[in-house]
Amino acid sequence: LAKTTQPISMDSYEGQEVNITCSHNNIATNDYITWYQQFPSQGPRFIIQGYKTKVTNEVASLFIPADRKSSTLSLPRVSLSDTAVYYCLVAVYSSASKIIFGSGTRLSIRP
Amino acid sequence: DSGVTQTPKHLITATGQRVTLRCSPRSGDLSVYWYQQSLDQGLQFLIQYYNGEERAKGNILERFSAQQFPDLHSELNLSSLELGDSALYFCASSVGGPPYEQYFGPGTRLTVT
Numbered sequence: 630l631a632k633t634t635q636p637i638s639m640d641s642y643e644g645q646e647v648n649i650t651c652s653h654n655n656i657a658t659n660d661y662i663t664w665y666q667q668f669p670s671q672g673p674r675f676i677i678q679g680y681k682t683k684v685t686n687e688v689a690s691l692f693i694p695a696d697r698k699s700s701t702l703s704l705p706r707v708s709l710s711d712t713a714v715y716y717c718l719v720a721v722y723s724s725a726s727k728i729i730f731g732s733g734t735r736l737s738i739r740p
Numbered sequence: 741d742s743g744v745t746q747t748p749k750h751l752i753t754a755t756g757q758r759v760t761l762r763c764s765p766r767s768g769d770l771s772v773y774w775y776q777q778s779l780d781q782g783l784q785f786l787i788q789y790y791n792g793e794e795r796a797k798g799n800i801l802e803r804f805s806a807q808q809f810p811d812l813h814s815e816l817n818l819s820s821l822e823l824g825d826s827a828l829y830f831c832a833s834s835v836g837g838p839p840y841e842q843y844f845g846p847g848t849r850l851t852v853t
Contacts, residue, residue: 661839672742672830672844673783716783720839728773728785728798 633717633731640737647704649734651717654698662693662700663718667733673716677702704736712738743767744845746831752851758819761848765812765833771795772814773832773842774806783830789814790837821852 634652641647653662661680665673677684679691679700690703704711717731743766753759765772774786785798789808800806803821808814818825828849832842 663839663841665842670828670847670849672744672832672847673842674742674844675841678839678841728788728796730783730785732782 632729633719635715635717635731635734637732638735638737640739641707642739643708644706647707647711647736647738649702649704649715649717649736650699651702651731652699653717653719656697656719660697660719662691662697663720664689664691664700664702665716665718665730667714667716676715707736707738709738709740712736742843742845744831744833744843746829746845746848748848749846750849750851752853753821754853755821755823757821757852758817759821759850761816761818761829761831761850763814763816763831763833763845765814765831766843769833769835769843770812771834771837771840772808772812773834774800774814774816775830775832776827777830777847778824778827781827786816788837795837818850823852826850826852 663678664676667673677689677691684691692701714733716733745764747762770791773788776784786800787806788796792808803819806816828847830847832844834840834842
């Protein structure tokens with residue numbers, strides 16, 4: 630199973646770029662990498678998903694190296710409202726799929 | 741608003757009791773997932789249904805069971821409740837199975853006393 634490892638917490642300041650890395654050494658060929666954001670007492674919200682190289686949308690970028698053993702979520706110019714927990718998810722494609730969320734990274738943004 | 745609804749929002753019950761949590765997926769979504777999140781813990785995947793059939797199982801206890809009905813809503817049944825079952829239970833839905841984007845509901849907060 631593709632277990633994921635993320636930093637427990639990170640701190641940054643408004644206006645800075647924040648990069649959160651997720652390690653997934655046992656990622657399988659058909660696995661995709663997805664990142665979710667969660668605010669306290671709310672359900673997670675999809676941020677971005679990728680398979681390889683780089684993906685960018687209106688809120689974030691996702692960098693995946695060629696070996697796909699890690700991925701980095703990049704949040705440009707963060708604001709206070711980006712304070713949340715960020716989860717890395719590697720979805721395993723098989724007949725007995727296992728869904729494993731990482732332990733999450735608690736991101737705190739300061740003024 | 742994700743389009744996923746969960747009822748009830750809060751539930752308080754005693755140890756040994758049985759409860760049922762309900763989830764209605766987004767219109768058009770065939771997959772339903774259930775997750776448990778204890779205080780300050782990450783998301784633990786419990787089970788996934790796709791179009792009425794069980795598709796994947798995570799760390800779901802034998803005291804817990806779920807089903808997805810023909811109208812695609814799902815119920816999670818928790819029985820012989822213990823104090824440690826107190827948690828937020830989230831339902832999510834997606835068009836298909838992984839890796840399709842999951843849309844999470846607001847959750848049901850279960851408190852076992």
